[in-house]
Amino acid sequence: xxxxxxxxxxxxxxxxxxxxxxxxxxxxxxxxxxxxxxxxxxxxxxxxxxxxxxxxxxxxxxxxxxxxxxxxxxxxxxxxxxxxxxxxxxxxxxxxxxxxxxxxxxxxxxxxxxxxxxxxxxxxxxxxxxxxxxxxxxxxxxxxxxxxxxxxxxxxxxxxxxxxxxxxxxxxxxxxxxxxxxxxxxxxxxxxxxxxxxxxxxxxxxxxxxxxxxxxxxxxxxxxxxxxxxxxxxxxxxxxxxxxxxxxxxxxxxxxxxxxxxxxxxxxxxxxxxxxxxxxxxxxxxxxxxxxxxxxxxxxxxx
Numbered sequence: 001x002x003x004x005x006x007x008x009x010x011x012x013x014x015x016x017x018x019x020x021x022x023x024x025x026x027x028x029x030x031x032x033x034x035x036x037x038x039x040x041x042x043x044x045x046x047x048x049x050x051x052x053x054x055x056x057x058x059x060x061x062x063x064x065x066x067x068x069x070x071x072x073x074x075x076x077x078x079x080x081x082x083x084x085x086x087x088x089x090x091x092x093x094x095x096x097x098x099x100x101x102x103x104x105x106x107x108x109x110x111x112x113x114x115x116x117x118x119x120x121x122x123x124x125x126x127x128x129x130x131x132x133x134x135x136x137x138x139x140x141x142x143x144x145x146x147x148x149x150x151x152x153x154x155x156x157x158x159x160x161x162x163x164x165x166x167x168x169x170x171x172x173x174x175x176x177x178x179x180x181x182x183x184x185x186x187x188x189x190x191x192x193x194x195x196x197x198x199x200x201x202x203x204x205x206x207x208x209x210x211x212x213x214x215x216x217x218x219x220x221x222x223x224x225x226x227x228x229x230x231x232x233x234x235x236x237x238x239x240x241x242x243x244x245x246x247x248x249x250x251x252x253x254x255x256x257x258x259x260x261x262x263x264x265x266x267x268x269x270x271x272x273x274x275x276x277x278x279x280x281x282x283x284x285x286x287x288x289x290x291x292x293x294x295x296x297x298x299x300x301x302x303x
Contacts, residue, residue, distance in 0.1 A: 035241075035243070035258045035259075035262075035264055036264055036265075037303075038241055038243075038302060038303060039243075039256065039264055039265050039301060039302060039303065040300065040301055040302065040303055042267070042269045043254070043265075043267035043269060043270045043286075043299045043300065043301045044270075044299065044300045044301075045270050045271075045297055045298070045299055046285060046298045046299065046300055047083065047297075047298040048295055048296070048297050048298075049081070049083060049084070049085045049287075049295060049296040049297075049298065050085050050294075050295050051071075051079075051081055051085040051087070051294060051295075051296070052085055052086060052087060053087070054293070054294025054295065055071065055072070055073025055074060055075070055294045056073065056074055056292065056294060057073045057074040057291060057292070058071060058073050058276065058277050058289040058290060058291055058293075058294045058295075058296070059072055059073055059074075059276055059277055059289070059291070060072045060097075060099055060100050060235065060277050060289070061277040061278065061279040061287050061289045061296065062100050062101060062102050062108070062279050063279040063280065063281040063282070063287055064080065064102065064106060065281065065282055066083075066281045066282050066283045066285075067082055067083045067281075068080060068081065068082050068083070068088065069081060069279060069281075069287055069296070070100055070102075070108050071277070071289065071296075072096075072097045072099075072100055072110070073294070074096065075096065076092065076093045076094065076095055076096045076097075077090055077091060077092045077093055078090070078091050078093065078097060078100065078108065078110060078121070079091075083298070089124070091108075091121050091124055091126070093110065093112065093119075093126065094112065094114075094115065094126075095112050095113070095114040095115060097110035097111060097112065098110075098111040098112070098113050098137075098138065098139045098140070098141075098189065099111045099139060099140045099141045099189075099191065100141070101141050101142050101143040101149075102143060103120070103143050103147075104143075104145070104147065107120055107121065107122060108120070108121045109121075109129060109141060109143055109149070110141070111138040111139060111140070111141045111151065112138070113137035113138060113139060113154075114137075116131060116132040116133075116134075116136065116137060116138065117129075117130060117131050117132070117138070118130040118132075118138050118141060118149060118151060118164075129149070129167075130149065130151070130164055130167055131167070132151075132153065135155045135156075136153045136154070136155045137153065137154050137155065138151050138152070138153060139151075139152045139153070139154055139189040139190065140152035140189055140190050140191040140192045140202075141192070142192045142193045142194055144163075144194050145194075147165070148163055148164055148165045148170070149163070149164045150162075150163055150164075150192045150193075150194065150200065151163075151164060151192075152189060152190035152191070152192050152202070154187075154189065154190075157185045157186050157187055158185060159183040159184070159185065159186070159189075159190050159204075159206070160172060160173060160174040160182075160183065161173040161174075161183075161190060161192055161200070161202065161217075171216075171217060172217075173200070173213065173217035176218070176219055177218065182211065182213075182217075182219060183202070183204050183206070183207065183211070184204060184206040184207035185206065186205070186206030186207075187206075188204070188205025188206040189205060190202050190203070190204055190205070191203045191205075191234070191235055191236050192236075193236050193237055193238055194238070195212075195238040195242055195244065195259060196238065196240065196241075196242045197242060197259055198214070198215040199212050199213065199214055199215070199220065199259065200212070200213045200214075200215070200217065201213075201236055201238060201244050202236065203233040203234060203235070203236045203246060204233075205233070205234070208224070208225075208230065208231045208232060208233065209222050209223065209224045209231070209233070210222065210223040210224075210233055210236065210244070210246055210257070210261070212244070212261050220260075220261070221260065221261035222261075223255075223257060223261045223263075225248070225255070229250060229251070230250050231248065231250065232248055232249035232250040233246050233247070233248055233255075234246075234247045234248070234249060234275075234276045234278075235247045235276060235277055235278040236278070237278050237279055237280055237286075238280075239280045239284065239302075240280075240284065241302070242258075242259045243256050243257065243258065243259075243264065244256070244257040244258070244259070244261070245257075245278060245280065245286060246278075247275040247276055247277070247278045247288065248275070249274060249275070249276070249291075251266075251268065252268070252272045252273065252274060252275060253266050253267055253268035253272060253275070254266070254267040254268075254272070254275065254278070254286065254288065254299075254301075256301065265301070267299065267301060270288075270297060270299055272288060272290065272297065273290050273292070273293055274290055274291040274292050274293075275288045275289070275290060275291070276289055276290070276291040277289025277291075277296075281298075284300075284301075284302045285298050285299060285300050285301075285302075286298070286299045286301055287299075
């Protein structure tokens with residue numbers, strides 16, 4: 001794929017043109033073109049959800065079906081809201097959750113870095129699923145279709161990812177085949193998700209990059225946005241088609257990548273003011289949480 005060829009497409013924006021061609025390991029052109037055909041030229045805002053009591057720091061969203069979502073912010077609780085912004089359920093936590101995810105049964109799990117636990121909420125009661133070794137704090141989490149949990153851990157600014165089945169660690173992702181650390185040291189967290197092809201996708205806030213690894217933890221690609229401007233990736237999710245979606249603070253947009261880390265779209269036409277939280281509902285619409293305003297925009301991006 002060459003930048004000159006792609007600039008002929010009518011849907012491109014200035015940010016897209018600047019970002020294009022900055023990936024490592026481009027996919028075959030035919031696969032790239034097929035992935036493009038599944039997307040709208042521009043995002044379309046279907047609804048703006050204004051919660052009755054919005055979080056001042058809306059950090060995470062997890063959709064529940066097409067009309068509800070769990071959200072977390074700056075307070076020690078989690079809320080389930082509907083598409084009108086009404087609070088349907090609220091569970092008080094001992095500490096502020098770092099991240100949230102859903103099990104195959106629709107049960108919410110969250111990470112508690114203070115207590116070093118990953119917890120599950122069942123019938124409004126909190127149960128401990130995983131207790132981490134002393135010194136390590138759980139931050140990003142992702143419940144997988146194989147009924148395991150990917151957890152990003154941090155200790156003294158060291159960062160790594162482990163895969164738990166029950167309380168047993170079955171895989172640890174820390175160094176590459178050359179013995180180099182995959183993730184950069186720093187206080188920023190790793191946010192992790194899994195794609196339909198079993199790839200593990202991570203935003204590394206410290207390195208300001210997206211890292212895509214295979215199911216064995218070997219790095220396939222890194223996506224650094226553009227070399228000309230700073231890249232501030234935050235939340236990362238995947239959809240049923242295998243697209244990788246990333247919220248980006250510096251440009252206030254959503255990067256949509258192929259499974260091979262090629263940029264397909266940059267959704268920047270929806271007046272996204274500090275987008276941070278991100279999820280995709282079962283109708284294929286993205287829910288984008290605005291960090292400071294606390295509003296959520298439901299955006300159609302697939303055809």
